[in-house]
Amino acid sequence: MATNQLLEIKNYGQSIWMDNLSRDIIQSGELKDQVENKGICGITSNPAIFEKAIAGNAIYDADIEAGIKAGLPTEKIYESLVFADIRNACDILRPVYDATDGLDGYVSIEVPPSISDDTQATIKEARRYYQEIGRENVMIKIPGTKAGLPAVEQVIADGINVNITLLFSVDSYIKTAWAYITGLEKRAAEGKDISKIASVASFFLSRIDSNIDGKIDAKLKKGVDDIALEAKLRDVKGKVAIANAKIAYQEYKKIIQTDSWKALAAKGAKVQRLLWASTSTKDPSYSDVMYVDELVGPDTVNTLPPATIEACADHCDVASRIETGTEEAYNLIESLKDPDINIDINKVMDELLVEGIDKFVKPFESLMNSLESKVKQLSPV
Incomplete structure (x- = not known):
């Protein structure tokens, strides 16, 4: 029987989550199989994933028609579809959540990307999503923007699991980690239990290399006379994202040695794990599992799209290299x-954050437009 390298990664203290969610994989049993037999112990979703899942897929039509009959507006129909998928995925992952005492078994859902610059709206939606979905192992995704971090602090204080997303710079990760700590401190000061709250900090990878490689290629295209200079430029390609992630991990290690963290850990707090996101390799000349192989290590999560899961199960070279x-x-x-x-x-990190929000806003708008069209199509004349 072939070795599944994903199971081997678990031995090094890293959890593998899947960056994909649709009703198809829930109803077909594929998700259950991935969880029970292939080492997947969490799921992340985002507006772009849901756009692909819902747009043009007849599997959602009956529920859309039910929403139309109930007189729901398009946005509420969208939520009814997505919340149902999230609940069902949470139920499939619940045994993992129980077996790991709440370390894994989470399903992430993002608040509407259009409110990423509105702290109060983010807090309100995070609370509502958590309450309406009604599953302990749901994790609310909040972008790590200037407005998002105070929301993270409050939502953690409320006792809600949070996945802070769209982190690119080491500095943004450090701020995220302290938002988590401050939220826990607020909750602990109120005499409330902090042992059941989980959080991950989603640190993006391949988009960094795509951006910087593009800048390097532009310099090379202009022409470089000096061979040593050309080599210096080429040496940077495809290496910045992993280097950046390794530095972030060093910051994580410093944070968990602080008195602030130790005081919370003594009260049962769980560490906020770094989660490697955007892990599909964009440049075909690079290894299709390089964002997995180079970043295996304790107290981390790697969230992989289906193609990378298959590639890694087949040929990841597993060792602790973080x-x-x-x-x-x-x-x-x-x-x-x-x-x-x-x-x-x-500057690159700032650009990527703006682009990252846009890459969630546009699919969300596109999904709402296509759903609006489907509502008109399915509505009785």
């Missing part, structure tokens, strides 16, 4: 300041 090449990682990020390379990493 702390290998750490010095080289710092040197690589520092090298971006070299006048010959001249890439402003902070």
Whole structure:
């Protein structure tokens, strides 16, 4: 029988979650099989995933028609579809949640991306989603924006599991970790239990390399006379995202050594794990599992799209590498300041955050438009 490398990764303290959710995989039994036999112990979703799942898929038609008969507006019909999928996925993952004492077994759902700059609206929607879905193992996704982090703090204080998404810079991760800690401190100060709350910090990878590789390629295209300079530029390609993630992990290690964290841990708090997101390789010349192989390590999660899950199960080279090449990682990020390379990493991260929100807003709008069309199509004349 072939070895499933995903199961091997668990031995190194990393959990594998699937970055995909649709009614098809719930009803066909595929999700149950992935959970029971293939090592998947959580699911993440986002507006782009739901757009692919719902648009043009007849499996949702009966529920859309029920929503029409009930006189629901399009947005409420959308929620009825998505909340049902989330609840069913939570039920499938519940045995994992119970077996791991709430470490894994979560299903993530994102608040509407259109409110990413509105703290109070984010808090309100996170509370409503959590209450209406009604599952202990649901995790509400909130973008790690300037407005999102105070919302994270409050929602954690409310006792709601949170997945902070769209993190690109190490600095944004550190702020996220402290928002989690502050939220737990607020809850603990009120004498409430903090042992049942879980959080992950979703740190994005491939989009960083795509952006920086594009800048490097543009420099190479202009022509480089010096062979040494060309080599210096090529050495950066495909390496920044992993280096950035390894530095973030070092910051995680520092945070869990602080007195603030130790005081919370003594009260039963769970660590906020770094979750590697955007892990499908965009450049075909790179290994299709490079964002898995290089970042296996304790107290982490890697969320993989289906194709990467299959690739990893087949040929991941599993070893704990999260702390290998750490010095080289710092040197690589520092090298971006070299006048010959001249890439402003902070500017890149800011660009990626804006793009990331847009990549969720547009599919959400597209989904609502296609759902509106379907409502008209299915509505009785």
